Amino acid sequence: MAAGEHRRDLGGAPEVTATPISERTATATVGGGSAVLTLRDAGLSYGARALWSHLDLDLAPGEFVAVLGPNGAGKTSLLRTVLGQQRLTAGSMSFLGQPVRRGHRKIGYIPQQRLMDAGTPLRARDMVAQGVTGSRWGVLPASRAERARIDRILDEVGATAFADAPVAELSGGEQQRTRVGQAIAADPALLLCDEPLISLDLRHQRGVTELIDRQRRQRDAAVLFVTHDVNPILDVVDRVLYIAGGRFRIGAPDEVLRADVLSDLYGTPVDVVRTMGRIVIVGANEAHDQTGAHHHCDADPHASAPDEGRI
Amino acid sequence: MDVWSTIFSFQDYGELVVLVQNSIWAGAVLGIVGGLIGPFVVARNMPFAVHGISELSFAGASASLLLGVNVVTGSLVGSVIAALLIGLLGTKARDRNSIIAVLMPFGLGLGILCLALYKGRAANKFGLLTGQIVSVDNPQLTFLIVVAAIVVATLLVIWRPLMFSSVDPDVAAAAGVPVRTLAIVFMLVLGLATAVSVQIVGALLVLSLLVTPAAAALRLSSHPVVVPVLSTVFAVTSVVGGILLALGGGLPISPYVTTISFVIWVVCRIVGGRRDARGRDRIADREQPRPAAPRLQTDDPAGTDADRREGATA
Numbered sequence: 001m002a003a004g005e006h007r008r009d010l011g012g013a014p015e016v017t018a019t020p021i022s023e024r025t026a027t028a029t030v031g032g033g034s035a036v037l038t039l040r041d042a043g044l045s046y047g048a049r050a051l052w053s054h055l056d057l058d059l060a061p062g063e064f065v066a067v068l069g070p071n072g073a074g075k076t077s078l079l080r081t082v083l084g085q086q087r088l089t090a091g092s093m094s095f096l097g098q099p100v101r102r103g104h105r106k107i108g109y110i111p112q113q114r115l116m117d118a119g120t121p122l123r124a125r126d127m128v129a130q131g132v133t134g135s136r137w138g139v140l141p142a143s144r145a146e147r148a149r150i151d152r153i154l155d156e157v158g159a160t161a162f163a164d165a166p167v168a169e170l171s172g173g174e175q176q177r178t179r180v181g182q183a184i185a186a187d188p189a190l191l192l193c194d195e196p197l198i199s200l201d202l203r204h205q206r207g208v209t210e211l212i213d214r215q216r217r218q219r220d221a222a223v224l225f226v227t228h229d230v231n232p233i234l235d236v237v238d239r240v241l242y243i244a245g246g247r248f249r250i251g252a253p254d255e256v257l258r259a260d261v262l263s264d265l266y267g268t269p270v271d272v273v274r275t276m277g278r279i280v281i282v283g284a285n286e287a288h289d290q291t292g293a294h295h296h297c298d299a300d301p302h303a304s305a306p307d308e309g310r311i
Numbered sequence: 312m313d314v315w316s317t318i319f320s321f322q323d324y325g326e327l328v329v330l331v332q333n334s335i336w337a338g339a340v341l342g343i344v345g346g347l348i349g350p351f352v353v354a355r356n357m358p359f360a361v362h363g364i365s366e367l368s369f370a371g372a373s374a375s376l377l378l379g380v381n382v383v384t385g386s387l388v389g390s391v392i393a394a395l396l397i398g399l400l401g402t403k404a405r406d407r408n409s410i411i412a413v414l415m416p417f418g419l420g421l422g423i424l425c426l427a428l429y430k431g432r433a434a435n436k437f438g439l440l441t442g443q444i445v446s447v448d449n450p451q452l453t454f455l456i457v458v459a460a461i462v463v464a465t466l467l468v469i470w471r472p473l474m475f476s477s478v479d480p481d482v483a484a485a486a487g488v489p490v491r492t493l494a495i496v497f498m499l500v501l502g503l504a505t506a507v508s509v510q511i512v513g514a515l516l517v518l519s520l521l522v523t524p525a526a527a528a529l530r531l532s533s534h535p536v537v538v539p540v541l542s543t544v545f546a547v548t549s550v551v552g553g554i555l556l557a558l559g560g561g562l563p564i565s566p567y568v569t570t571i572s573f574v575i576w577v578v579c580r581i582v583g584g585r586r587d588a589r590g591r592d593r594i595a596d597r598e599q600p601r602p603a604a605p606r607l608q609t610d611d612p613a614g615t616d617a618d619r620r621e622g623a624t625a
Contacts, residue, residue, distance in 0.1 A: 122478060
């Protein structure tokens with residue numbers, strides 16, 4: 001193992017802290033240990049409009065939670081609050097027993113795939129290296145142990161074949177594999193994924209999902225996975241957090257992705273159809289439009305993306 | 312024939328080189344500065360900002376010409392103010408571009424006004440815009456070297472976090488990189504680099520020093536060490552070569568510098584085009600693990616779009 005791996009940890013901060021147990025926190029935590037991420041009565045609103053409120057969530061080590069909901073429901077904003085880039089307007093949030101701060105080495109972040117400009121002076125290998133040495137000052141080269149670690153991670157995410165290709169030359173799937181490698185390079189306790197499968201074809205969606213799933217199992221890292229389509233990750237999800245119209249439901253996929261639950265959440269009849277191993281939510285899009293909850297632009301930076309997905 | 316002998320004249324060349332050796336040193340130093348900062352300018356999509364800063368730098372320089380104070384200080388003040396304004400007001404690319412477009416003509420106009428009011432020698436005026444072989448005296452050279460050293464030292468210290476936050480601001484911020492502070496520090500450094508470049512190549516042509524060499528290098532490589540090294544070599548070659556060629560003719564230095572730098576870029580583009588084609592072939596190879604896979608599975612935009620629409624549910 002690399003010597004410097006835990007060097008930047010929280011200076012020996014206690015990882016186990018007594019977290020208040022809330023009645024409302026649904027499912028029992030997987031590991032039984034202390035939660036990686038804890039939200040208590042958390043709320044976020046823009047002026048008068050509440051995105052969500054009274055949110056209690058304990059994310060256990062190794063737990064995979066999908067965050068679903070229509071555009072503008074505040075899914076990405078939830079991730080931004082965890083990253084400390086946005087403050088909660090109510091309640092509290094702690095990561096590894098400490099209040100959330102701006103940026104954290106123990107959080108791995110996997111954004112949407114976007115095309116890298118041709119003028120990006122990086123290869124796939126360098127992108128993974130950024131996860132290890134990217135926030136270090138000075139130009140001293142990475143140590144031998146660090147280089148070995150980068151090679152190992154490239155191998156783990158199946159990126160060895162294109163490790164020395166310029167990032168602008170990677171396909172969408174290859175780029176997302178590299179991003180997973182970058183995110184796990186600092187050995188994170190929490191992986192935040194913001195629509196990492198969007199604009200990937202089905203084969204790559206499956207590949208990247210398997211990769212994230214394997215990493216969280218191996219490293220016991222919790223995963224908070226924002227997506228508009230639960231199907232590619234249905235097999236690996238432990239719990240679903242469904243946000244709509246300022247309210248939310250949390251629980252196992254079978255408990256949340258049901259016609260009665262979602263109809264109640266949207267306040268209008270919604271049907272959940274299971275067909276060919278997939279879940280299709282019918283009517284949510286119209287419900288979303290009727291409730292007038294589409295102040296897309298101010299809330300969700302991805303809201304301008306076509307409202308695909310809700311058929 | 313007459314024109315050619317004006318453009319390329321090498322009479323008494325040896326004596327001239329000795330006379331302007333300070334300029335040659337200054338050119339080499341500027342080449343290093345431009346070569347090192349260039350990859351960041353390209354990665355942060357800021358070539359237009361460089362142009363905007365250089366116009367304000369021109370305004371500062373001509374104002375100090377009019378007021379009779381040090382021209383270098385004036386251009387330094389102008390470009391640092393411009394850089395900070397652009398950095399603070401334009402955090403998003405679109406805001407930034409319109410702010411630059413607002414500042415730039417204002418700076419140019421201000422500069423022209425000051426030059427029109429200035430009663431001194433006309434050659435000085437023209438030189439601020441298009442560059443000149445001023446006989447750089449020793450104090451001036453020292454000043455250039457000090458500013459250049461500040462720029463290079465700062466860049467070396469912030470190199471990794473700056474590159475991280477330049478190519479991937481969201482991910483860098485998530486990892487705790489102080490993205491905003493770095494953006495301001497970078498603008499300050501860019502302001503300094505622009506101001507010293509204006510001294511040699513002139514305000515209108517700073518891009519040929521701070522952007523073209525890096526753009527050329529990026530056509531050849533994506534290696535994080537090779538790119539800045541190549542870009543520095545290209546920049547030094549352009550400036551020093553430009554000065555050496557310009558010596559004989561008594562013409563401004565800038566056409567020589569910009570032409571060399573442009574030719575390097577053209578060559579790199581041609582060579583880089585072949586490299587791109589090879590890269591595309593390699594992608595195609597990697598993306599086709601099963602030879603019998605149906606054509607539809609490739610990454611053409613229409614195909615993925617259809618996939619997405621079809622696969623998107625819940």
